[in-house]
Amino acid sequence: MTLVDTPVESVQRLQEFLRIRTIQPEPDHATCLKYLESEAKALGLPFKTFYCVEGKPIALMTWEGTQPDLPSILLNSHTDVVPVYEDFWDHPPFSAARVYDAERDDHRIYARGSQDMKAVGQSYLEAIRVLQAQGKRLTRTLHLLFVPDEEIGGGEGMKLFVQTPEFKALNLGLALDEGIANPGEHYKLFYGERxxxxxxxxxxxxxxxxxxxxxxxxxxxxxxxxxxxxxxxxxxxxxxxxxxxxxxxxxxxxxxxxxxxxxxxxxxxxxxxxxxxxxxxxxxxxxxxxxxxxxxxxxxxxxxxxxxxYFGDNTLTPIDASNKWWVVFSKHCQNVGVQLETEIFRGATDSRYIREMGIPAFGISPMNHTPTLLHDHNEFVYEKIYLKGIDFYVGLIETLANDTTA
Ligand SMILES: [Zn+2]
CATH class of the missing domain: 3.30.70.360 (Alpha-Beta Plaits)
Structure with a gap:
């Protein structure tokens, strides 16, 4: 029996990511890029950075599939976080403090950006880690994109990046992006935005x-x-x-x-x-x-x-039989017992720029039984929910990337 309660490595990596002060209006992009590059290196993935505007790096990692000519899958996340009112926090917002919650028999990881949306970005990386450890090779290529400025409208990040030849060269078939934590049993799934x-x-x-x-x-x-x-x-x-x-x-x-x-x-x-x-x-x-x-x-x-x-596009990603990606996605969720609640996002995320390009995008953050705390004081994620979210992506990514019907 050990008295030292050290979290598993995937949680430690999340804490490291959360401790980087990527806070608007002056996010620490340099430290963030260093972290992401070290993750890419650990996973053996090529790492590229693009700048549509000076000082606003967009990082890309790619895991090439066995059929790289098929449309690929994008796992998108933003690295920036919104400002904090530090006095209202029980734990410093960039400490990633891990606090035991006896009622839930779980730990809370407190940090600005934990829900919105570093835990999602880190989950993508952890899912690839697991798939690689299982010796898997996926059919379609996966791209992981880390964008710098979603919280201030994405105007110098995704909005410009979707217009570049580099974006076109990704040959995307489907994008996954952020959703929102939900206190209930369902995962919220967003297929459009206002x-x-x-x-x-x-x-x-x-x-x-x-x-x-x-x-x-x-x-x-x-x-x-x-x-x-x-x-x-x-x-x-x-x-x-x-x-x-x-x-x-x-x-x-x-x-x-x-x-x-x-x-x-x-x-x-x-x-x-x-x-x-x-x-x-x-x-x-x-x-x-x-x-x-x-x-x-x-x-x-x-x-x-x-x-x-002003935004003049309101393309929805269909959530019916006309969208093969939806068929594969929703069937997978059914198979693994994940209930989805489909909704139009009340705010705006970078997904709108992706949908505007005619690429289907689903916004989902696999955080159920969690209070919705994005942009709020004391933002946290539950450790067990985070780990379950990684498992969710392991199965989902494998299913989506190996399906060739869509
Ligand atoms: Zn967000």
Missing amino acids: APWWVKVTAEGNTGHGSQFIENTASEKLLRVINRLMDMREEERKRLLHNPDTLNIGDVTSLNLTFLKMGVQYNVVPREAMAGFDIRVTPHVNLVAFKKELESIIHEAGAQVEYVQ
Whole structure:
């Protein structure tokens, strides 16, 4: 009997990965690359780095299959993590502290990025380690991509990388990317995302002394827009509220007023006013028609629109018999007793750039019975769930890579 409780090596490697401070807005890419390169070396995989923008490395490892001409499989993850409010953490967010949870008879590994999404990235590596130890050779080629900036929109990473000849040369058939931890028994499986639009609305109008009824003011124009959009918000909110069995948040369009700026002095009617909206457009609507409707509301009110962020594609990855990858994927999950809950992602991930290129992508993080803590204080993963997740990928990757029907 030993009193020293050392975790297994796959957990130790996860801790090492979690301790690297890849925190936005200045992630430690250099240390992260060194770590990934050492992992590639340990697995005997060629390691390449690409830069679409200086200082934003995209790392690629490749495990060539026996039939490298077949469309390959991408295992995608981002290495960056969101900032922390360190005072609210029970354990330092980059300590990867391993804490025993007696109630669950399991350990928690605390770290920013543990759920989102380093445990997933490390699980891909561990699954390949296991397959290699079993002496396996897979039919299709696997590519592991580690991207640097998903948490700030992917604009200097995946968004640009999908446009390069190097991306095209990967000859992808299917991509796996992140999902979300789930407190229930299911693994959540995301097959589409809402389009994130950050909309800046500005209005100009007559100004003058605040004691009069001045016509055509900037604030009146802006209020017309705000009222119409808040009505739209309320309709969507009610639609979601009244259909809990059939709709998830990804099935409706959410809309929030996130900026409001005007005014110079109490007795001066302001000449300019500005409102900012965070709109997440469900893929169930026609984006072109929705944009037209939005702009007509704004223009009718006498205001102007500017898109601070805009995404004009809402391609879904089919989850029916028309998508052979889905057939293989879902059948495998059934065979190993994994229950899936399919959903449209409420936020946005790098998968949207992959789907935009016409490549099917499934977002999944094999973390069930785990509170959803991405971007929250005290983010952690359960050790046993992480280890089960590795087993899940071992079987899934082997099945997907050896299937030649898709
Ligand atoms: Zn993420």
